[in-house]
Every structure is written in C-alpha cells, then in structure tokens.
Amino acid sequence: MNAIRIDGKAIAEALRARVARDVALLQAECNVIPGLAVVLVGKDPASSVYVKTKAKQAQAVGFNSRQFLLPSNVGEAELLELIEELNTNDAIDGILVQLPLPGHINRWRVLEAINPAKDVDGFHPYNVGRLAAGRPALVPCTPLGVVHLIKTVVSDLSGLNVVVIGRSNIVGKPLAILLGDAGCTVTGAQLQTRNLPDLCRNADIVVAAAGCAGLVRGDWLKAGSIVIDVGINRAIDSAGTAKLVGDVAFAEASERASHITPVPGGVGPMTVAYLLANTVDAAVSRRGLSLVPTPDAPTLCHLAP
Template sequence: MSALLLNGKELAAKKRESMKVVVQNLVESGTTPGLAVILVGENQASQTYVRSKQKSCEQIGIHSELIKLPEDTTEESLLTEIDRLNDDPAIDGILVQLPLPQQISERAVIERIAPQKDVDGFHPINIGKMMTKDKTFLPCTPYGIVEMLKEAEIDISGQHVVVIGRSNIVGKPVGQLLLNENATVTYCHSHTKNLRDITKQADILIVAIGQAKFVKAADVKEGAVVIDVGMNREDGKLCGDVDFEEVKNIASHITPVPGGVGPMTITMLLENTIQSAKDRS
C-alpha cells in the first residue's frame, strides 16, 4: 500500500482561482489589496521566496511592493520603513522576509508591524488571539497545513497529533491550531527522550525540524497522516525532513517535498492579505 499524496500545489492552485474572483470584486468596489515585502540583504533563499510571493500576488491581482534594503541596514532604518508602511492606506499587509542580518532584532521588527497588517501572523497580539480562538491572522504555514487536512477530509477532532519541532513560525502554532480543532497534541524536540515511542503513537505526525530524511518508516505508525514541513538539499535535490520513499509505504497520507506544504504557505499569505483588505473596505 502506498500513501495518498496530499498535493499542496493542486490545492493552492484551486484556492487561488477563487481568490482571483474575490480580489476582482474588491478592486471593482474601490479596494485593491496591497502587500509590501521588505527584503534586507542578499540571502539567495530569501530572494527566491520573495520572487515567488510577488509572482503569486500578480497572478491574483494583489498590488505588491518590494522594498530592498542593503545588508548593513540599521535596525532603526528598518523600523522607520515599517512605520511608513503602517501609515500607508494602500498597504494591507507587511511582510519582512526572515532571516534578518544579525544587527537587527527579529522580535523588534515583528512587534513594530501593526497587528492589523501582520499578514504573517507573528505579532504577539495575533499569536495571543490565535491561542484564545479569536478572529485573527493565522501563521501561514500552520494555517496551510490545517487547510490541507480539512480539504482531504482527514478527521482532526480526537486524533493524537505529534509535532516534531517547536519553532515560533511552525511547530508551536501548528500544534495550537490543531488543539483548537480538538486534537490531542504532543510536542517533541531535541530534548525529547524516547522520541520514536512517541512518534509511533501519532495519528497525524507533523515534522518541522530542518534535518533531511530524519523520520524513517520505523518512526511512523501504520496508517498515520504524515505532514513534512522540511525543505533541505541533499545531493543537489530538494527533500524534506521525512524519508519519503520509506514512509510512503507506511502512511495513509503524506505530503511530498517539493509540492506539499510550501505552495500552501504563500496561498495563506495571500488569503490573509485579502482578509486585511476586506477589513479596510
């Protein structure tokens, strides 16, 4: 038995088609959704992500603005730029591409973005609202994962979800969103003892640790749903944190890398930007 593929690329394309219509209606009523992306420095991966985000905006009719700043930009200069965008009525969403050069505090930057324009869903106010199930912008990768599970009609309520990873961007928020959907959630990380004993209990296993092919067939329960958030390069090829070839014979559903979670991340960023524009209109 081979697992069913959870194809994020296909779902993203489907969602974007319906987004086009929503954006068109907003534009016709006098509101053009606007997303500003700030890129500091010359990080190659960041430049690739930013290009992809801009292209996605163009495809569905969102106005996008790219602000490129040099590697030696001061924290004060970046915060001033964010203040300008906070005050710009044509901008509904502000995204500062991470990672940032070491002279700039990530936390200071995230906290400076107005919560109502924080389409990444990282501001402490929005994280707090997510915890209490208030309406807010949800972090894009976790939001995309939940959408994939729902689209595939995978039961979340009552399921044991195991998350490997505890980052503020994926690990922590994805566990919280699935807890909000009535799952029972266990977090694992580098200090977890007897990791395999825990992962083998997972009905839904989410892997976000940044280690190529870390999860093997022996770590996975027969019939589990496996969501691979990893993006690594091995022998020049992209691969995830899960050994796909091994695990696809054990899991009931699995995300490929690339083409799984990645396309959904950008799609939910667009969704948040559209929602922000609706709130303004």
C-alpha cells in the first residue's frame, strides 16, 4: 500500500481563503476589521519565525495585525500590564502570547490574564472548561486542524477507534475531547503507555503528538489506517544535514496507512490557519454578530438574535 499524502498546505490555503472572504464581508457590511495581537518574549529562533509567519498570514487575510516584541528579561508585571492593555483595546479581537516563556515568568499567570473572549489559542481555563462541557468555546488551533485534516479523508467519524499519542494541554487532551464529541472511541496514550504498538494496531486513526522522532513504526499500524503526525523534531541525516522530521517513521508508515500527513507540510499550516479562523470567530462573537450561510452568498453578517 502506498499511502496518500494529506496536503496540509493546500487545505490550509483553502481555509485562509474562506477567512479572507469573511474578513472582507465583516469590513464591508459591519465596518469590522478583526485585530490580532501576537506577543513574543525573547529571541528564540523557532518562535521568531513562527511569529513572523502568523503576522504575514494575518495581514494577507486583511487583519489589523500587531506584534509586540519584548526582551527576554522583561518583568512578569510588565507583560501582564501589556496583556491588560490589549484586553481593553476594542480594536484587538485576539491575543496570542507565544510559548515558551522565559523561566522567570509564570506561564499560567500570563495565560489566565488573557480575556477568554480574546483567547484565540484556546488555552485559558475558561475555554478549556467549556470545551470539556461541550459548550461553544475558542478551541486550541492544532486540534482543530487535525480534525479538519481527518475529515478530508472520512466525513463521518462515528464509531472509529482513535489512538492519540501525547497528553499535552495544547494538542492531546483537547483533541481527545473533539474526537470523542465526533463519535470516536478515543484512547489517550503517551510514551509510557504499556503495549503502545498493540493499541495502535487496533486503531483506525493514529495521531502522534508525543515529540519523539520516528516513534510510530510501520508495523505498529493497521493496514488502511489514517496517520496524522503532529510531531516536529530536528534531526541530522547521514550527510550531516539538519532537517525536520515527525513522530512517525514516514516511509514505513506509508506502506501500511491509507492516508498520512507529511512533516513539514501537514498539520503545521493548519495550526496557523485556525489561528486566523479563531480570530474571526472572536471578532464576530464579541460584537454579537453572526456569519451564516445564505443561498446567494457564502456568508452574511448580521446581528445575532
């Protein structure tokens, strides 16, 4: 079997196009331009590249995009003061504080300071609780992207067995809730899980988000399964060249799976695309508006009843 690659770049591009249409509609009919503020503390190279990507794509879809670049020695109180200013700024609909933060700053104190209505990362305990309760909420972007990718392969997830490897608050835990709500039987696993290969062999879908390069081998997979690789790891090949690899042994897995995401070019683009989608959702929700399908147009902006 030669697995079909799930093209996250192309799927994310289509999602960004939808976001751009919604932004144009909001501006034309409601005089609303969604605003996204991204806060970066320090000069971590990977984080800096990621923030630039987010800002570039936000501008491309028509957002009011703002970046706040703070030195690594910034005080926690100063960072919290900036967040409070953004909370009260009506032109800002989404606030994202790029992680990780320097060790002298309490990550949870910062995340909990963000107004839940502007928490486009979906990390605030308020939004986490609403997600767990099955209530409308801003949901972490990567899990939303993973579910979207899976649904491009199979639209009805009811009754499917899924193994999610990784129990992080950013990916594994919220993803398990989303897939469970979609009707899947979800097994949450981690590196320490006993008989992990056997669990994967019984799964219709395997999502690897453990941060361990090449963890999932080809013989771990059921023939015809769907494999979603969330891992992003730096590795050195035999020629001494650095490259990005996932948590899945891609070549081996491709011989067993029916569909698989590559690294890079799979889940990563979807994460940024859903950040943009979440920002539009926040802009709409904060103002009591709705974007709804109509027979003659993709969406229509109006006051919610």
